[in-house]
Structure formats: C-alpha cells, structure tokens
Amino acid sequence: MNIGDVAQRCGLPAKTIRYYEDIGLIEPLRGANGYRRFRESDLHKLAFLGRARSLGFSIEDCRTLLTLYRDRARASADVKQVAQDHLACIDRKIGDLTQMRQTLSHLVEACAGDERPDCPILADLANLTQGQPCHGQSN
Amino acid sequence: MNIGDVAQRCGLPAKTIRYYEDIGLIEPLRGANGYRRFRESDLHKLAFLGRARSLGFSIEDCRTLLTLYRDRARASADVKQVAQDHLACIDRKIGDLTQMRQTLSHLVEACAGDERPDCPILADLANLTQGQPCHGQSN
DNA sequence: CCTTGACCCTCCCTTTACTGGAAGGTATTG
DNA sequence: CAATACCTTCCAGTAAAGGGAGGGTCAAGG
DSSP, X not given: OOHXXXXXXXXXXXXXXXXXXXXXXXXXXXXXXXXXXOOHHHHHHHHHHHHHHHTTOOHHHHHHHHHHHHOTTOOHHHHHHHHHHHHHHHHHHHHHHHHHHHHHHHHHHHOOOSSSSOOHHHHHHHHOOTTOOTTSOOO | OOHHHHHHHHOOOHHHHHHHHHTTSOOOEEOTTSOXXXXXXXXXXXXXXXXXXXXXXXXXXXXXXXXXXXXXXXXXXXXXXXXXXXXXXXXXXXXXXHHHHHHHHHHHHHOOOSSSSOOHHHHHHHHOOTTOOTTSOOO
16 A cells, blocks of 8 residues: 555554654555555555544654553553543543633623723733732632 | 843843744843843833743733834734733643643553553553544543 | 853754745646 | 656654753852
C-alpha cells in the first residue's frame, strides 16, 4: 500500500504519516522506487495513533502506549498510569478554561456592544493589577 | 525603569517582555547604554497584555485589544466581538476536552491497573476504526 | 584602579505536532 | 509521448515563548 491509500484508510494526512515515520513511531518498508510500502501492521499502528491522538495523548504518550501495546508482558497498571496522568492534565485544562470562561462571560455580558467607546472589558484589562479582577477571583 | 524592575512589577518574565517588543506590542525607549527604558505607559500596556493573555486571548487578539483600547473613538461592539469570538473558542475547547475526558475516564475506570496485561484502554485504542468507540460516540 | 557580581544586550536553538510549498522523480492514463 | 497524479526529500513556518551562549554595562567594595 502506498501512502495515499493509507492516508485514506486511517484518516491521517500523508504529511502526518511521514512525520510519524520521521520521529520513529512507524517503520514502513520501501519499494524499489523509493516509495513507502505499508503493511497491515503499519496501518494498525497508525489507526492506534490516530485514536490516541484524538483522545489528546501527546506524541510521547503515544510512543509509550504503542510500546506497552506491543509488550505482551506489560502491566495494565502502567497503561492506566499514563491515562490517569493525561486525564489529570485534561482536568487541569478544563479547569483553567472554565475559569477564563467565567470571567470572560461576565465581562461580555456587561458590555453594551454598541457604538459608544465605554467598555467594561477594556476597563477590566486596563485597570487591574494582574490577578485581581473586580468581581471575584481571576485566575 | 530597566527590564528587571518592569518584569518584577508586571509579573511577566523579561524574556516575554523582550518578545513583546520584538513583535511590536510595545516600544520602550533606549538608554545610551542600549538598555530598554520603560515608561509608566509601557508598564501599563504590559499589565494589560498580561491580563489579556491570562484570559486566554491570543497575541493577535491582544494586539487588536490594545489598539481598541488606545482608540478613544472605538465602538464597544468591536471589543465585544473579539471577546465573544474568544469565548466561543474557549467553549469549543472545553467541549472537546470534555468529550475526551468522558471517554478517557470510562476507560480508566474499566482498567484494573494491576500486573496483568489485559487492558481496556489499549483494547480501545487498538480495536477501533477511527471515530467509532465501543461505548457511545467517540469524538 | 580593578574586580566581582548583578544586571543587560543580541542571537540562535528548542519546544509541539504538524502544515505548506518547492523541486524533482515515478506511475498511470489517454 | 504528454499530461496528470502520485510519490520523494528538504526547508520554512506556525504560537508563544524558554534556554542558554557570548559579551557589554553598572554599582559597590577592596
């Protein structure tokens, strides 16, 4: 299989597949013409990677997960650890974003949004010493 | 004021302040020795930037917001638009992360986390065609 | 006067996970 | 045999800085 077909089948852009080879996540064979030749196992790995990435795992996490996947003697605890760490990371991000969202939505609601220049959003950005908003805790 | 004092006062690393000058967000003066010399107005701008960045605005948004801030003839509608777009962006991110979180937390809960190799997390990553998880909708 | 240490300067590399494009080789189709 | 659609590598760029090298400057102390 050439890269185009693989891209089609696993839903990853060809560029990304080449990149994954570059960084050593996959090792497709090469034909006499220099084209990459993908086996089913490569396709499988790429699907694994695509799925892991879509769950937000970093490339390094993906590398670890692939290794664990290949390792028949793995402990599921190791996999779980990776996933839990990532979950914690996601929770942190959600928390940060939720904070921002709250502050921002208050400000947006308070803004008239007309032709006049007065704007509580700008006022908030301008007046506050970092980390001390006027309506609660900031970040 | 030298960059160190400014960094102290506005809570941004000196590196970041230099970077903001590089990309044209601020224009501190220069002393005869080549050192940057910051006015109060620069400090003010930097505080503004720090606050805007902490709310998750992109650098380009910050540039726009600073321009609007400086423009006494602005319409608050323009500011509101920027903020609303950003809010929508945040909501999208929260949505994506929440999706991931849900799938991932299910998987983590289902994983024994012991020394045995069997792992529903790996099974999920390996078995699924992209976008079709076994327990509901994926992404 | 000289040195020491704390500043400051610029410049370049690194990060994450790709994406885009140029320049060129190959395979297929008409 | 040409056009088109593949494929190849390499280089550059993205966001928003962070790290560190190599070197200039400033204030204080001996």
